[in-house]
Amino acid sequence: MKLIPHEIAAHLGDAIRAAQAAGDLPAFDLPVIDIKPPKHANQGDYAASVALALAKTAGLPPLEIANRILKHFTLPDFIAAAEVAPPGYINLRLDEAWLKTQVEAIIAEGDALFTLEMGKGKRALVEYVSANPTGPITVGRTRGGVIGDSTARVLEAAGYTVEREYYFNNAGRQMRNLGNSLRLRYLQALGREIELPTDDSFYQGEYLIEFAEDLVKERGDALANEDWQPFKEYAEKRMFDWIKTSLARIQVKHDVFFNENSLYETGAIWNVLEELEQRGYVYKAALPENADEQTRAEVGGKGEAVWFRSTQFGDTADRVLVKSSGEPTYTLPDIAYHKNKLDRGYDLCVNCLGSDHLVQAQVVKYGVRALGMDDSRLNVILNQMVKTVRDGKEVRMSTRRGVFDTLDELIDQTSADAVRYLIGSRSPTNHVLFDLDLAVAQTNDNPVYYIQNAHVRCAGIFREAAARGVSDEGADVSLLGADELRFVRKALELGEVIEAAARTLEAHRVAFYALELAQTFHPIYDSVRVLHSEVPPPLQGARLRFYRAAQVVFRRALTLMGMNAPEYM
């Protein structure tokens, strides 16, 4: 289906060139012509402010420019009228006969409605969640998952071939601590008196008690004399199963689980280090070479480390790549990982991170640039924190201390769809205040019901129509009225929303569109009856056809948000 604003912009561009050729407008380069729905319905369906923008370059009043453009504007078949409005807008009205044909077009596209050309033949990689398997998915992590998955869905709709990736680290101290913690719980489960550490090295989460009991059931006391390693392996497996299961509940999935360790095994990190060294971005020293006295004092002397000269790219400080112990920091494999991503040839890479990873994300970009690669293909969506509030008070989250709000808990108290919508409809740059009390209360504070109910209402009509033997087969959509067309106009905006969401990587736009679509729908549902006794059969068929199209649009919008399109509620 066509993206109406693009089509209009092309036609207006032609008109401007024609006006220039005829001498009605002076010569100038064609500007970007922005077409958007006006704020008020009586101003038409789409509006162009191009004449206002051209006033200076053309040296004419905007109103005059608009008139001269329209003089050379031939109406395409889908436009019924174009008129000039002060102070210089060009307002366009869609053709009603054409709009009616779009009902059939929408039904024909079905679940692929508004799959765009913009990403055709392009590959995108979206990375999200990427939590190490040390604990269940928290509400905070959920946000990146929702943003990442929604972004992936939007990019798919925009025509991209999308891969979803999860980057994880199953080595390192935290995993060893996890293994040790499980080992202690295991010994407890065997009935031994165990003194539990009180410091951060011990994971207090109750799930480890459960894991330990299961382990006793499976293996008895066979592991009683083992060190942390088998426990770490067991905990990791259980944790990943749990994480995947939790995410699957809100329809968040991954295609690839990328193990950081593979970058060590293939030697990729050392190749990167060597490359950086050859390019002169690396030095060995006890202290960063270009830091002020205060920083140098803070860093202290722990022996010779390998530094990345990231200040050359505008960083506030150079970063350690290899510790004085000879062990790489997280930064080195992270740079290697993103080099790996770019080497895989994606046209677009998107990384969804919490805002606490801002500095790290920047350093990675500097690293990629230092390798001589184009970092513009790396896009980072930083999301602000989710603050969970209960009883009007903030609930603190800390995986290691065992105090946390898990995604599971949140879903159990609300619903998967509510979690998807409430988190997915927020702009990532804003904090989310997730009120657990409000989410528990199933009132219509929650727009998810309002949107899904539109789909349910459509489904309800078809159930009733089937029972009464009414069909939309061979319906004459030309019988549809102004109310129905108001909805069709709104439905056709979906393509523009997908385009904008994909271009700006702002998937939450879909959520607001879906709400607007529902707001357009419900009043129409109220007045446009199908099976009412006073509705003549031909009109019944046409209206039924209309609701079939409406259902397609709602299902498409809901699916784009990773939500269910229920038949009943």
Added chain:
RNA sequence: GCUCCCAUAGCUCAGCGGAUAGAGCGUCGCCCUCCGGAGGCGAAGGCGCAGGUUCGAUUCCUGCUGGGAGCACCA
């Protein structure tokens, strides 16, 4: 102290340099009860402050105020 994010209606939030700044909830009033009332219609109510750029600023820039996050040889 430095870096980044945010500030829009009583509350939670949209708003891609353009016309009269939107929605949900809450409040107040009204309607509908033969396809599911988690419904429909209407009202009151707002761009933190001060400059600047622009024909035009909620949007871009600077400063201020007030929130939040990050500033490891952790990951």
